[in-house]
Amino acid sequence: MGGRGGQVFSFGESVEHSIRLAVGVVLVTKTVVFTGQIPGMTESRSELALALCIVTCVTIAGARCLTGRAGLLDLGLCASALVTSFTLAGDITPLPGAANSPITHLVEPMLLAVVVSQGRRFGLLLASISLFFVVLRAQTGGTDGLIYGLQEATFLTGVAAAAYLLVSRMRGASARADAALLTYRMRRADRRDLAENEATTFLHDDLVPTLLAVSMLPDAAETRAASTASLNRLINPDGGSATGALLDQLRAVAAATTIRVTVTARDRSRRPPPPEVEAAFVGATREALRNAARHSGVESARVSVARRLGRIEVAIEDDGVGFDPSRTGVGLRTSVVQRMRAVGGDAMIGSGRRAGTTVSLTWRDPILRRLLGTGSEPYDLVRQSIGDPGRVAALVCGALASGYLTSAALLVPSNGPQPRSAAAAIAALLTVAMLCRALSRGPLSRPWLVAAALIPAAMVFAALPAIPVARLGGLDSWVVEVGSLPILVAAWSVGIRVLCLMLVPSAVVIGTTAVSGGLAPADLPHLLLVQPVNAFFVALIIRGCRTAGRAIALSQSPDRPASDFARRLHDLLGHNYLAISAALAVNAGRGEGSTDAGRLAHAARDCLYLPGDRFAPLRTEFDALRQRGVQLESIVRGPPEPHDGLTRLLQVLHRCDVAVVRIASTRAQVSVVVVPGVSPTDRSRITAALELPWTVVFDTDATVLRWDRQEQIATQPDDRRHAPG
Incomplete structure (x- = not known):
């Protein structure tokens, strides 16, 4: 309770x-x-x-x-x-x-x-x-x-x-x-601690090094093997069926597909479907996307998920060459239609010559029995x-x-x-x-x-x-x-x-x-x-x-440590989860497109050292600077306390002509070095974005900004220190 x-x-x-x-x-x-x-x-x-x-x-x-x-x-x-x-x-x-x-x-x-x-x-x-x-x-x-x-x-x-x-x-x-x-409760606490340690270790020891290897040695056999192992660990942590919420499972399936897949969702129900229904949706969606990758002739598809009270709908669409629905292949009949009907659901396949294909999966909870x-x-x-x-x-x-x-x-x-x-x-x-x-x-x-x-x-x-x-x-x-x-x-x-x-x-x-x-x-x-x-x-x-x-x-329900591990990975990586899965899939030969693995390695590292929603804006600014081509070097020994001020500073640096940004932080001190030094026009923007007790040293070669907890304490007003007696 x-x-x-x-x-x-x-x-x-x-x-x-x-x-x-x-x-x-x-x-x-x-x-x-x-x-x-x-x-x-x-x-x-x-x-x-x-x-x-x-x-x-x-x-x-x-x-x-x-x-x-x-x-x-x-x-x-x-x-x-x-x-x-x-x-x-x-x-x-x-x-x-x-x-x-x-x-x-x-x-x-x-x-x-x-x-x-x-x-x-x-x-x-x-x-x-x-x-x-x-x-x-x-x-x-x-x-x-x-x-x-x-x-x-x-x-x-x-x-x-x-x-x-x-x-x-x-x-x-x-x-x-x-x-x-x-x-x-005691068992759950132990499981959460174990999942926390396991997910953190996986990010630090496996995922980040693998992404760095993909960025530097993408064609090496060892790199491809590491990508395959990390990808399997991401999308299938227990070695069996995917775990976690239905939407998370569908996103993992989409990320592992060889074409680009966009997933949208409208979720108005908190009641999860039975496990066998989740498995049917995941398996049918995987087969529909595999069919689209092989036969549609296009490089993208869309998956939309709609959940309402007592009803779940999943639609897989592509704008490819299409086919005659009356000549549906064995894969779609067995792995999609029959799989959904086996759990009380339904599957409709709509297509036409050069009209694309839509596979609609529907399951209705037996409402009368539930009510x-x-x-x-x-x-x-x-x-x-x-x-x-x-x-x-x-x-x-x-x-x-x-x-x-x-x-x-x-x-x-x-x-x-x-x-x-x-x-x-x-x-x-x-x-x-x-x-x-x-x-x-x-x-x-x-x-x-x-x-x-x-x-x-x-x-x-x-x-x-x-x-x-x-x-x-x-x-x-x-x-x-x-x-x-x-x-x-x-x-x-x-x-x-x-x-x-x-x-x-x-x-x-x-x-x-x-x-x-x-x-x-x-x-x-x-x-x-x-x-x-x-x-x-x-x-x-x-x-x-x-x-x-x-x-x-x-x-008395059985422990599912893999589910806790997967959930913790989702919490740590946030929106980077799908991009990292897609990059690993490309390198493992399961997908096509650019990987941008170096940037994703740094993003994963940021998620490790700056975890949670509190630091999400700061991680976003880190990633945005890297996408601009700025060489961002960060040494984070502790989440920076003035993260709001640091976020505003990085937003200003987006508009500045800079090549290198070095950030070193502990819980008590933050220093930022910007190379080359910012222009006089940008100096006023930086000064306006920051609050005391940041100290700034402007120079032609570099701009140095520093925040110190002791200086903040010294500059805070405290009337009690001036009271007589």
Whole structure:
């Protein structure tokens, strides 16, 4: 994870934030539903004030959860809202689970107990909250209240236990992710140091001497062998397929081609394509450029790369003699068209007699699968972080089902049996068992996902009409809660978008059945949001597990030191990378044109001693003077501190008639000798371009300029040195 304010952001902090976010979403959703019911349950100003007090307490707690600051204070606020809900009920004893029952506000302190407590402390806190609720129910409702309180407390204890089980798994995954990332950071630091040393050594010991040899002895066999070895090291550092970003690979292919190739790019996507897709683009582009070099009859070609969200396009164009596309050769058919189609892409070849040739390569990400979150990636990440997701899903659903079914059993003495709901629950539990078993073997296939979406809807359709409308929406509607269990199992294998689609059939059935049965519109959200709230709470927790799984998978990815070496070479050489590759290719017999190897050797040396973007303008001026034919001699024992002033000086020297410029620099001193001495007109330009404490000595034979750190310190104003005392 990245650092903020100099501190390392741990997964433990991230996971706790995700847990608070999930609880905050539940609290805010339930508060919105309760707020919509206030007009129907308040008849006086005092009742309205009590209802608003409940809303205020829970809203504050929910907002603090969403901002990651939940604690014991918020647990106290939700406990206060629970007590106030009993006062709001007055002499009425609400039915268990009804919209006006205090159970609506029991889930809130239970969920906050999940947030603020761990281990045995959670069990004690949960038992205390449940006992407190049952006592309040008994005091306000007598025997009926005691029975209702036991039913409701049992129902929600299973929910809280399942939530705590999920959170515990997520916390365990985050601890493993933190440990894995720590190891990964240490390994990455070692790899970066190794790549830094290797790239610097290659520039100093191999690349610069090879370029100098190319400039002086281009036809020697040893020089050509050295050029070939250095070129291979540049464009193919691991001896296998090219590494690095796709654009860098394509530029390396273009540099190694025997004709001049211009590469342009429009990159609007940060998401890299899969490795096999990158390899297909690189191989197809290499073959298309090879074909252009052999048959186009021209000495140049163009490669344009366009990357957008979910789409990559590469076009290879030349203005050569062209050919009949219906007579495409084996090379283009096999190495271009078939190679792209093998990874789900496409290749189009357009050409005509004396009309040039355009090879268009296209690959589209399977957007629907990526947007919906299907495929194996969500499942693989969960398995990476928590082990067997089927087993964890079975434990969570078991905890939920125990609460639901125990509460349903407590309802039988007062309300009688519910055979339809019981049959639906058996079907749901059998479905959950089969889904968990399939989930242990791998990602859920499409038929399993369809079953997880439709079976709960069929259950609700069969059981809900048998429940009296007066009890609809209360604990008698427990079958709706049980119906969410198959969808909760599927949540371990899919993303939130697919989860939303899976909830639609049940939502339609619940809504139409409740409305046709005569349920009041104000009570409909209380029943309709049961499954979505459960599903989204679980989905947010699972999302945190996937994030931890991604970190663990990253830490276990194989080392690719060649990629680090290539990346460091690109960073060191900058825009000179392509020119140096082209010069080596010409000398190695892989290209044509002038090499200008001597100038490039000095440019590579400048990159070694003046690295990074900070000194890029200075390196540019060095190179520009050499291109003018000025003999530039530089001895750099340390990057010059006044590099801005030195850059301005060199810009002025471009317009002067000079033959030799000698620069010697350390971190504390810079001297510049210009031969012959500059003209009187140019002297004023040089003086204007420089700032103190540069000292200049003008002479006919030479101009000497010097900067010294000690003189700069001496000339800096410092009022404190003149203060009295």
